[in-house]
Amino acid sequence: MSTIKPLIIFCTITHFLFFGIPAQASSATKILNLAEQLNLASHPTWLKLLHYERNTKHSVVLTKNFFISSNGRNNPSAELSATINAYFAPWEPGNMDEHARCRFPARYFWLSQQLPLPNYKIREPKCQKLENWALFERVKSISLLLVSGYLGNPASTFGHTLLKLNTDSTTDNQLFDLTLNYGALVPENENTLLYVVRGLWGGYEAGFSDKYFYTQDMVYSHTEQRDIWEYKLILSDEERLLLIFHIWEIVGHKFGYYFLDKNCAYRLAELLELVIDEELLGNVLVWYVPVELFHRLNDIDKVRHESIGQKLIQSVRFIPSSQRKFYQKLNLLTTEELEIFNSIILKGLHFSKEELEKISIERRILILDNLLAYYEYKLLADKPESIRKKEEIKKQILLARLQLPVRSMPTIKIPDLPSPAEGSPPMEFGFNIANESNKDVFLRLNWSPFKKELIGSNSLEGDELVVFDLTVGIHKDEHKIFLDQLDFIRVINLNTLPIQLADENHWSWKLRVGADRIEKEGKYRYDGVVSFGAGYAWEWNKNLITYGIADISAHTLAPYVRLRPHLGFRFDWRKTRAWFYLGTESASDNKFYEVWGGKIQYQLTDRYAFYAEFSNEKATQSSIGLKWYW
The missing domain is CATH 2.40.160.40 (monomeric porin ompg)
Known part of the structure; x- marks a missing residue:
């Protein structure tokens, strides 16, 4: 038995060396030949996966490691060949996530529908980072978010666009849904005039970043007081999966940034064009503002519904800013109660204690609850130098509130504001x-x-x-x-x-x-x-x-x-x-x-x-x- 076991191992290694590698090389050659016959290198989807823009001969992605071939940015055929060859590369123990199958799942997902890739798995178990990030079991739909304009930032004056992966969360805001943002990489404390000039003429690089929705909600809804409209899209499982795979591929890679056209709305429209047949970027002239993307989504939705009875937009949900929510709550206060409310803001709780104690406990609770909501709203939006004083006043109000019975705030319905795209x-x-x-x-x-x-x-x-x-x-x-x-x-x-x-x-x-x-x-x-x-x-x-x-x-x-x-x-x-x-x-x-x-x-x-x-x-x-x- 002791001589047979080494012999088996020797024969196995010999077979792999003399038959396994040639077999893999033969498979790769056959796949490459078939890809060439099908002219996949010039297929619109392949060019979109590489971010070759219309009528250009190079990809707009600037990061070198987005390409497997050294010439991939300028030669889609070379990148296709390198991608197919990389599919057959051996897996390195301890470094599985760096394999091309893990780094470029969208490419192989699409290629598997065009070519007979041997042993292809839609979800490769070896790609643990991708598995943990994508939450395949939980993501049920995809939304585009239209953020209202903000005059405090030149790049946000005309609005902003985000993409959100919707999980099966039952919460209204789905704060832990993954959200994709595209923005310029601007140095801290950049001069505003320089920022505008460089943004107009392509002086910045930009990129996609992925964060939980609550971080975006904190910035847009609570700090900048901007309203959001969520457009939930109707995509097939295959379309949704391809889009998620491609988002994984591009996060962290750099692009050129142009304020007027190659902006957040343009790049997210590019992503969506990967999975829908209709054009979102056709006939773009000098400008592509965020609301333009949503006008085009509405047009596609209408045409689809009239022609084939299907829609692209499942629903539009209004997400009001924290300021809008807060002012809606204030409507519960009477004129006299608002005077007490303002007095506490100006002078502090101890100066208005006598007026506060004259009213009923129920109304006192309502005033104090609204004051707590007010300071929560102001602390998120205010500058750091004014926060300390407000935190001290908030503590005083909280102590006063704890001395009163427990009551929940009445449910407030915020009237829906129509989307700007309407x-x-x-x-x-x-x-x-x-x-x-x-x-x-x-x-x-x-x-x-x-x-x-x-x-x-x-x-x-x-x-x-x-x-x-x-x-x-x-x-x-x-x-x-x-x-x-x-x-x-x-x-x-x-x-x-x-x-x-x-x-x-x-x-x-x-x-x-x-x-x-x-x-x-x-x-x-x-x-x-x-x-x-x-x-x-x-x-x-x-x-x-x-x-x-x-x-x-x-x-x-x-x-x-x-x-x-x-x-x-x-x-x-x-x-x-x-x-x-x-x-x-x-x-x-x-x-x-x-x-x-x-x-x-x-x-x-x-x-x-x-x-x-x-x-x-x-x-x-x-x-x-x-x-x-x-």
Whole structure:
């Protein structure tokens, strides 16, 4: 027996050396030949897996170890050959997770559907890191998240997009679901102007990162006070698995970052295009803002439903910011109770103890519970230097609350806010007939890549954000084309918080950088304008918002500095929205002159609108026409 056992081992090793390796090499050769016959290297899915963009000859992934072949970034055929050969590479004990099958599961999952890969397993037991990360048994669906805009960060002004892997969690927020984020890798304390310039011209690298949803919720909902809309998608098991596999492949790898187009929405649209047949990135011009992705999802969903009776979007869930939740809770307090609430915020609990003890225990509990909610909300959003004082006040309130009976806060229902993608798309083209101050009539054409204005159906709560709003005029008789107006940026931020709190910012503000065509001394001239204003706004009901703001502006024509106090009114009635303003503006003779104007828009569909505008300030006094959004 002792001589037979070594002989068996010797024969086994000899067989492996002389037959096993050639057999593997033969299998690899056959697979490579079949892949070449099927022209898989130029297959759209293979190119998407490598992130070769449309009409380009290289991958946009910058990280070298994303490719197996040294020439994989520029040669999809070489990368395909290297990927197939790597499939047959031996497993290294103690380093199983570094095998190509573990690093690139999406590639092999797709290749297994095109080629007879021997011994292929969808879930390879040796890939323990992938098994632990992917939670295959628990992930039931995939969602895209649309985050509202945030004016505190230039890159977030137009919103943000995330992807979430939904587990079978029964909690409403599913805080431990894995969430995929794409963002620029920006140095700490980067200068804002440099940040904008480098973001526009590709000065940053970017990448995907995966975190639990609660970390994203903490930043967006609790710190920046942004609302989120969750679009849960209907994907097949195969589509969902391919997408999860590919997310594993790309997390941590670097891409180039461009603020206008190669941004979070664009990269997540690329991922989704891997598993759906429809295009999400077709006909992208100069800009791809986050809401654009969701408009296209809505369009695909509608076409699918009408043509084959199936949908892409299962549901849309509104996730309100912590500020919105908190203010909804405050509605439970009476006017007198709100006065006590504000008094405690301003002076502390001991100064208001007497007023607090005059009311019933039930109402006292409600005030203290709301105060605890308030300080929780403020501690998450405030700057570090002001946190210590608030923590001390919160402790005092908590001690006072512990002396009262246990009561749960009443259940508060937050009204759903429609998704921004339910309104008009952001890009706008308009044409209208206009009337000049000398009564001449001419044609005007208007275009903006991003227009969310007060009278538009995509302005949810009365704010305005417009970028590069270009208007040109065409005189038919004179055969002349001229610039009529240009706004590089126009912002109106109306703070219409429903309850006045002592420690909250209640300011509304406006900003405009642009140029107007005006009539001066019988001639048409161009006046460059930089204007900023601040004031207050009031929402009387869902149909009426008013504001009072004082602007100070710098001009290229005299008077060079002007003051403009004015009132504004925004009406919303079904499909009609209107905005009017009335005020006075200082002039060089130390007098104030009346200024007024307005716009009215009737929404025909989410893509078309009829509108009119008028003003006593510019060369163009009135116009009427049509708008097209896309």
